[in-house]
Amino acid sequence: MNKKIKMIGIAAAFMGTALGIALFQPQMIKTNNAQEPPPEGVAGGEKIQPVSVTPARKMAFTDLLKTQGNLISSNYADVPAKIDGTLEAVFVEEGTRVQANETRLFKTESLKLEKNLEIRRYDHSVAHYGLLVKKAALEQVEADLDKAKTDYDRYKSLQANGTVSSDALEQQESRYRQLLASRKFTQAQIDLAAEQVSQAQTSLEIAQKDLRDAIALAPLSGVVSRRYQEPGEMGGPKSPVIRIEDASTIEVSALIPARYHAQVRPGQTRAVVTVYGRELVRLPVQYKSPTIDSKLRSFEIKCRLDNREGRLAPGAMADIQVIIESREGLGVPQTALVTRKGRQAVFTTDSGEARLVFVETGLETDGWVEVSGQGLGPETPVVTSGQASLDAGMKIRIIKEAD
Numbered sequence: 001m002n003k004k005i006k007m008i009g010i011a012a013a014f015m016g017t018a019l020g021i022a023l024f025q026p027q028m029i030k031t032n033n034a035q036e037p038p039p040e041g042v043a044g045g046e047k048i049q050p051v052s053v054t055p056a057r058k059m060a061f062t063d064l065l066k067t068q069g070n071l072i073s074s075n076y077a078d079v080p081a082k083i084d085g086t087l088e089a090v091f092v093e094e095g096t097r098v099q100a101n102e103t104r105l106f107k108t109e110s111l112k113l114e115k116n117l118e119i120r121r122y123d124h125s126v127a128h129y130g131l132l133v134k135k136a137a138l139e140q141v142e143a144d145l146d147k148a149k150t151d152y153d154r155y156k157s158l159q160a161n162g163t164v165s166s167d168a169l170e171q172q173e174s175r176y177r178q179l180l181a182s183r184k185f186t187q188a189q190i191d192l193a194a195e196q197v198s199q200a201q202t203s204l205e206i207a208q209k210d211l212r213d214a215i216a217l218a219p220l221s222g223v224v225s226r227r228y229q230e231p232g233e234m235g236g237p238k239s240p241v242i243r244i245e246d247a248s249t250i251e252v253s254a255l256i257p258a259r260y261h262a263q264v265r266p267g268q269t270r271a272v273v274t275v276y277g278r279e280l281v282r283l284p285v286q287y288k289s290p291t292i293d294s295k296l297r298s299f300e301i302k303c304r305l306d307n308r309e310g311r312l313a314p315g316a317m318a319d320i321q322v323i324i325e326s327r328e329g330l331g332v333p334q335t336a337l338v339t340r341k342g343r344q345a346v347f348t349t350d351s352g353e354a355r356l357v358f359v360e361t362g363l364e365t366d367g368w369v370e371v372s373g374q375g376l377g378p379e380t381p382v383v384t385s386g387q388a389s390l391d392a393g394m395k396i397r398i399i400k401e402a403d
Helices: 002-035 111-160 165-214
Strands: 046-055 057-080 085-090 102-109 215-217 222-227 242-257 270-275 280-287 296-305 319-335 338-340 343-350 353-358 362-364 370-373 381-385 395-401
Touching: 057 222, 057 362, 057 370, 085 242, 102 242, 111 165, 165 215, 222 270, 242 319, 270 296, 319 362, 319 381, 353 395
Parallel strands: 046 395
Antiparallel strands: 046 381, 057 242, 057 319, 085 102, 102 215, 222 242, 242 296, 270 280, 270 319, 280 296, 319 370, 338 343, 343 353, 343 381, 362 370
């Protein structure tokens, strides 16, 4: 009996111990859970999004139109022969530097012109001597007229005294009147001879000019860039023989789309010109075509470059950036922009939470976009990394802040 009671007591004690352990274990688990830190990116069961931010800033924005153009000489001349004829000689080569009104360029066949000049000189001499003959004849007529007038006056006195007959007086009067008419005729011949001398002088001057024109002189100072014709070929006013370019001043010519015609203002609009990787200063647009090409739907602009040092060569290609518009504005990095509800927006921070700001965008320069939005200003931090999965009100943690 005692042995049975003893076994029951041991079993009861064992069960009590097990029950105590079971009752105590949940208490231990609960205590351990309260002491462990939450997983990374979670606060009180709420996700925390790591982001990078960049301050918005005031900056200059430009609307650039990129195109290509050509370098051309501002001053050039295609020089033709002034008269028709065979080219007798060409005195310059491509690359020859010439001086205006001094350097001989080429010569047109001159034998015919020399002969023509001789003929015109002869004609002028004949006309001149013909005038002298007429003047001498006038002197003779004047002398005869003076004698006839004296005789006529004397016969009138004698006839009044009855010394001579009326018939004799009439003969003297007739002779006097004939000499008056002869004087008029001779004077008219002198006037005609004078006109013939003038015509001969004009023809002589033309012949002299034609002979001078047989040798063409450079119309401007510069360099011979083209030699179109060679000796033995036919020259004439419609066929240029030599091209001269003054490369001290270069123009950049380019075609740009018609829609920019109203926005380009000569003297105000500027362009950045790059030639073979060398960027030149910002140049004002000097010329804008007043019309738009109906086929190409474009118009020409020109900028002028000082090339007195000769570093640029006509015919080279240039990269051109026309500054259509330039202004100051608030900018954010292009990467900060997101689309929400079909609109452009950026995220900013507000007490550790993401705040969504809808924005209006403008010009873009060097990866920055002009924006305007409520609450945005210079130095406002905008999220530039991690924003793709952000929503307004989400908890954020800044892991990197750009300068």
